[in-house]
Amino acid sequence: MKKVYQNAEEATHDITDNMTIILGGFGLCGLPENSIAALVNKGVKGLTCISNNAGVDDFGLGLLLKNHQIKKMIASYVGENAEFERQLLNGELDVELIPQGTLAERCRASAAGIPAFFTPAGFGTEVAIGKETREFDGKMYIMERRFHADFAIVKAWKGDTNGNLIYRAATRNFNLPMAGAGKITIAEVEELVPAGELDPDQIHTPGIFVKRIFQGAKYEKRIEKITVRKREI
Amino acid sequence: MKKVYQNAEEATHDITDNMTIILGGFGLCGLPENSIAALVNKGVKGLTCISNNAGVDDFGLGLLLKNHQIKKMIASYVGENAEFERQLLNGELDVELIPQGTLAERCRASAAGIPAFFTPAGFGTEVAIGKETREFDGKMYIMERRFHADFAIVKAWKGDTNGNLIYRAATRNFNLPMAGAGKITIAEVEELVPAGELDPDQIHTPGIFVKRIFQGAKYEKRIEKITVRKREI
């Protein structure tokens, strides 16, 4: 069974209208940008996207939004995207906002065969509406469920032909807990190496969680907010 | 606040009778052997020990057992220890056997602020007795709780003065999910290096989970079952 795919188009060939897709990255950091571009190009519609953020107007999931390819967005923070806010306020987009830690844990639970767990995040707020709440050890918790996604798409720095992944710096973010969280997980990497080249002690995501892997054609790695300080002279 | 302790005695100085302790390792692999030796030497009694195994007759937790320092053992597999079986059959020892994946996940939950989660392991067996069971997506699950331990003691290969840990090969096992699972986590390491020497991308356990760290005086690293093949000539 081959895991290695030639490019984003091939790896995403069977993503079709109305599917649910989990996508890695935090803001524009560690974003599976080649896969997103492929989804934009193929014009697949009616998607439910689960991702921490919704991209910016002209990059990341913002590209799918502008194209009206997203029916529903599940995220924790969507504040960097004017088009998103417009579609939401106009009722063109269904949005479910959930706490960031709950999002991360629900992704991990999806990959790990945990159907439900309890978290204190959001107890007493509108996040808890319609959900079971319960006291443990004197504190109140909400029961949260795993996701059921068709695909999970993650981005790593290096990967090997067995699907093993290594992330760089703060790009590990949601990519790690999302790997394995869909029926099929696609990983795109900056550099694809033969199995055996990565140190087995330093792999972040074991290849068993990854069904398809490809080396992205190019990475723009756009920065959302460049903040710097002047060098003292 | 200093994290670095001189030795096992100093790091375990406030472990007292009747405490609950989580201990890392799988069999004798990745065992916090210096800390165990310190507990044997100080003669602390009435311990509840949570660990995947119970050591062998003359190493690992077997040493605490032989000394009658353990009141209760929570483990998944205890089959390598004749003294254990004797104490259990004689009613000298209270034992709770739980599935290995449940043990690992309960430790992670303890560290991660998850008071309860659902797992399919043990449904329909005596493990489920007295526990809440529930159907999700057409399958039955058991609700399992986190632990409340006074101390967690783990063993790593390298650690730094910030408490960051790197494990070697298959010693990562329960040490990783147990780091942070007690009120206080003690890490013993084969090599302690100054903060800044470990690559921030390759640390397995972030130092925030570790309250105390020391370099073990020596490591026997006993092998439970040496299995080898002859080299073809």
Add this chain to the structure above:
Amino acid sequence: MLDKDGIAKRIAKELQDGFYVNLGIGIPTLVANYVPEGMNVTFQSENGMLGMGPFPYEGEQDADVINAGKQTVTMLPGGVYFDSATSFAMIRGEHVDLTVLGAMEVSEKGDIANWKIPGKMVKGMGGAMDLVASAKNIIVAMQHENKAGESKLLPQCTLPLTGIGCVKKIVTELAFLEVTEDGFKLLERAPGVSVDDIKKATLGKLIIEGEIPEMVI
């Protein structure tokens, strides 16, 4: 009266050696600039960094090294990167010692609202709900009144809540307050601010016991 840096400086006095601290966006971020000399404090950024350092020098920014506010930052020696599930394990598991965040409203019961203005703003809660539901020690850094001149320290919040009964302390341009079972307890006045000024700006129950000292920053 304190400026933003003054608020950050007062909060910085609550830091303790060895603390792991999560700083929210805005004024809280400034706290990092006022860690007392010789004190070892580690900053957690919930997107996956412990040991977060200052902004990079011009030209040295790295798209892979950002903080939770999506700003380019640096990693200090001895730091560590991790994933989002591990990050919130730290937070929910109460391994983070102090959380400092902004608020639109705080109630006298310690409820906080800071993520949504119905019909106006829908940015999302990000990690704030996890942080306030989990932290042992939460300090709110904010202006005492909103731009319309209305008190943000209320009997109860009017905006959708982020968390309930969680705020422990509040530092505003006017005062340092503690949230107690009985209401907002005034601990310190900002330099040049009178108890009366604080009374006027506080709609929730304010507890004033004895002489209220002026802050020393």
Add this chain to the structure above:
Amino acid sequence: MLDKDGIAKRIAKELQDGFYVNLGIGIPTLVANYVPEGMNVTFQSENGMLGMGPFPYEGEQDADVINAGKQTVTMLPGGVYFDSATSFAMIRGEHVDLTVLGAMEVSEKGDIANWKIPGKMVKGMGGAMDLVASAKNIIVAMQHENKAGESKLLPQCTLPLTGIGCVKKIVTELAFLEVTEDGFKLLERAPGVSVDDIKKATLGKLIIEGEIPEMVI
């Protein structure tokens, strides 16, 4: 009749290219020796290895590299180490394609008992309960009868259960059987074994439809 290696060889024919496989202690371990030429199969050891290889050469054993049976093993190129929580995430999350394990008893409903003999043996379930509760595809490798000559394929298990309704296929020294809604369906006879031999050794409901072919190994 099959010897232990024969059982392992028959099970090996159920492997498919790209499979991730967890092998229990005993006969299941032998399956690793019979992976068809050119087929890529990855062995998972639940203590934290994917890509487990053969035993090390004499003198090259490493205390840090053991399998779930606590035996010294080796890691193949392209393998990966991980922790126990991640390991059982793989297992519970149904990322492992095939689990092969031994059993003391299997019922015609697919229940399995293999961890405890009350009053006699208290070794614990290890990872077996997680494996049988989670695996999509479970093959039991065992002797058809126990040492006392009693059938291990029963209407219902008499020993404490490891899991219920989970066993899909069984390979014994006598036969290859599938667990169906109606009972044990005989798929193949071991070489030199008659359908009658299998009938005699099976206490649970045995389904025999048409001619039962002899195994080809």
